[in-house]
Amino acid sequence: MMDRVIAILPELNQAFLETLLMVSIALAVAILIGLPFGILLFVTDRGLFLENVVVKRIAGLIINLIRSVPFVILLVFLLPFTQFLLNTTIGPLAASVSLSVAAIPFYARIVESSARDIDKGVIEAAIAVGASPWMIIRSIILPEVKPGLITGLTITAISLIGYSAMAGTIGGGGIGDLAIRYGYYRYDNTIMFTTVIVLIVLVQLVQYLGDLVARVVSKR
Amino acid sequence: MIKLENITKKYTSKGKQIIGVDDVTLTVEAGEVFGIVGYSGAGKSTLLRCINLLEKPTSGKVFVDGVNLHKLSPKDLRKARQSIGMIFQGFHLVSSKTVYENVAFALRAAGADKKQIKQRVDELLALVGLEDRKHQYPAQLSGGQKQRVSIARALANQPKILLCDEATSALDPGTTKSILALLKKINKELGLTIVVITHEMEVVKEICSRCAVMQDGKVVEHGPTYDIFSDPANPLTLSFIQTVLSFDLPEELLGEINGKLVRLQFKGNIAADAVVSDMLQAFPIRGNILHGKVEYIQSKPLGIFVMELNGNEAEVNKAIAYLRDKVSKVEVFDDGSRNRHLA
Numbered sequence: 428m429m430d431r432v433i434a435i436l437p438e439l440n441q442a443f444l445e446t447l448l449m450v451s452i453a454l455a456v457a458i459l460i461g462l463p464f465g466i467l468l469f470v471t472d473r474g475l476f477l478e479n480v481v482v483k484r485i486a487g488l489i490i491n492l493i494r495s496v497p498f499v500i501l502l503v504f505l506l507p508f509t510q511f512l513l514n515t516t517i518g519p520l521a522a523s524v525s526l527s528v529a530a531i532p533f534y535a536r537i538v539e540s541s542a543r544d545i546d547k548g549v550i551e552a553a554i555a556v557g558a559s560p561w562m563i564i565r566s567i568i569l570p571e572v573k574p575g576l577i578t579g580l581t582i583t584a585i586s587l588i589g590y591s592a593m594a595g596t597i598g599g600g601g602i603g604d605l606a607i608r609y610g611y612y613r614y615d616n617t618i619m620f621t622t623v624i625v626l627i628v629l630v631q632l633v634q635y636l637g638d639l640v641a642r643v644v645s646k647r
Numbered sequence: 648m649i650k651l652e653n654i655t656k657k658y659t660s661k662g663k664q665i666i667g668v669d670d671v672t673l674t675v676e677a678g679e680v681f682g683i684v685g686y687s688g689a690g691k692s693t694l695l696r697c698i699n700l701l702e703k704p705t706s707g708k709v710f711v712d713g714v715n716l717h718k719l720s721p722k723d724l725r726k727a728r729q730s731i732g733m734i735f736q737g738f739h740l741v742s743s744k745t746v747y748e749n750v751a752f753a754l755r756a757a758g759a760d761k762k763q764i765k766q767r768v769d770e771l772l773a774l775v776g777l778e779d780r781k782h783q784y785p786a787q788l789s790g791g792q793k794q795r796v797s798i799a800r801a802l803a804n805q806p807k808i809l810l811c812d813e814a815t816s817a818l819d820p821g822t823t824k825s826i827l828a829l830l831k832k833i834n835k836e837l838g839l840t841i842v843v844i845t846h847e848m849e850v851v852k853e854i855c856s857r858c859a860v861m862q863d864g865k866v867v868e869h870g871p872t873y874d875i876f877s878d879p880a881n882p883l884t885l886s887f888i889q890t891v892l893s894f895d896l897p898e899e900l901l902g903e904i905n906g907k908l909v910r911l912q913f914k915g916n917i918a919a920d921a922v923v924s925d926m927l928q929a930f931p932i933r934g935n936i937l938h939g940k941v942e943y944i945q946s947k948p949l950g951i952f953v954m955e956l957n958g959n960e961a962e963v964n965k966a967i968a969y970l971r972d973k974v975s976k977v978e979v980f981d982d983g984s985r986n987r988h989l990a
Contacts, residue, residue: 552739555699555810556800557729558756566752570743646743646784 465538522599541575581637669864682855732801932958
């Protein structure tokens with residue numbers, strides 16, 4: 428049994444790196460686009476300093492639209508877009524396109540809800556001191572919400588690891604793809620268990636690191 | 648300095664319209680400490696927040712230093728807010744920033760450079776007595792220390808006005824005293840105009856030269872604090888005064904009284920004991936002091952004594968007439984009203 432695992436090691440190693448690549452790209456996009464989106468949702472809310480019903484509604488609608496499509500369908504739905512963007516629909520890079528699209532609204536909602544936990548008085552005090560909206564976002568909201576951002580990133584990462592397995596089924600590669608190929612098509616339970624163990628370890632590690640960093644940055 | 652003209656603030660909450668502030672007109676003079684008193688829900692906090700337009704009045708005008716704040720562009724309003732400091736009951740410090748960074752934020756908001764910020768923050772922390780806490784986070788400070796940080800933040804841009812929104816309500820009595828002393832000091836040394844809202848009459852007594860009493864969004868009474876304490880015109884004002892100047896005599900004692908009960912109020916520096924002893928010498932009656940207290944309101948004494956007068960009824964009445972002549976206020980409680988509050 429062990430020798431079968433050893434024989435598969437190079438492939439397992441490559442699959443692991445592919446998963447890591449897909450998830451990392453999607454996470455980076457989540458931070459670059461999802462984070463500002465989440466902050467936008469928060470500051471345009473009622474009673475806040477950039478209150479704007481129209482912007483809030485449109486942003487909320489876009490996010491709900493994407494989030495209401497099940498990921499497997501989103502994968503297929505985005506194939507033409509991926510083809511247009513990368514000229515291919517195969518491989519971890521192609522899979523990261525749909526993962527990113529799913530990660531943006533997911534993370535944006537998490538950012539919005541953790542921003543809502545900020546004491547409104549702190550924002551008010553910043554307004555009273557004559558700070559500009561941009562300063563309030565950069566120097567008050569972002570630092571105050573940092574632990575929440577990190578916890579949210581952990582949740583997003585773990586969800587994305589799960590999604591990446593689905594992306595694997597349509598040629599995205601990664602650990603999920605490996606599990607399906609060996610475990611499902613070839614009835615090789617050993618390889619399937621091995622991939623499951625790798626995934627468990629990966630998720631635990633991400634959660635542990637996320638909690639650790641969130642605790643360190645929290646000054647409450 | 649601050650002029651509020653016909654300020655009205657209405658809200659709609661769950662489909663119902665609520666009037667927070669109802670047609671209030673008030674003027675606060677430069678350099679004074681002005682108190683706004685009222686129970687929670689009276690609209691005092693909303694009124695205060697109208698002064699720096701944290702709350703936009705539904706109608707009415709706000710003038711600060713002669714400038715109509717409504718007419719300002721967002722940028723100019725931010726600039727104007729920098730000259731109006733504000734502190735809160737809940738301190739509202741940024742938990743992820745150190746004491747230094749919390750104060751520095753206000754200076755950065757005003758566009759100060761690094762060197763200026765460093766110098767000014769040190770100055771401010773020295774003023775509020777927190778030099779040694781510079782690098783600590785708010786979570787590591789006590790309530791009084793947090794309020795000192797927020798005072799330093801509010802004073803960062805050398806404002807002319809400081810608004811205090813129940814600033815001492817979350818603090819214990821000892822800490823309240825020290826914060827009030829600090830506010831007094833800034834008022835004196837920096838010539839800052841301070842507007843304080845509170846439900847604690849002690850605070851008003853301690854620092855406010857003038858005050859207004861609010862109920863249901865309206866100002867029901869306003870004037871110099873001493874006059875408000877010595878001659879309250881409104882029943883609500885009276886009930887607030889009683890929190891500081893209340894005289895509750897024990898039931899047992901009231902039962903034993905068979906003479907006339909009088910309450911004397913002395914304003915200013917009249918020697919109360921001299922008046923009382925003169926009265927006792929001039930008339931053949933016996934007097935018995937049941938309760939007495941001298942409160943210093945804005946460092947001006949206000950003395951209140953409750954006495955029982957025994958003897959021939961005609962003589963007692965003559966003695967009371969004598970007292971009415973000498974004392975600022977004399978109240979006589981007949982048997983019927985004896986058991987009520989002797990405020």
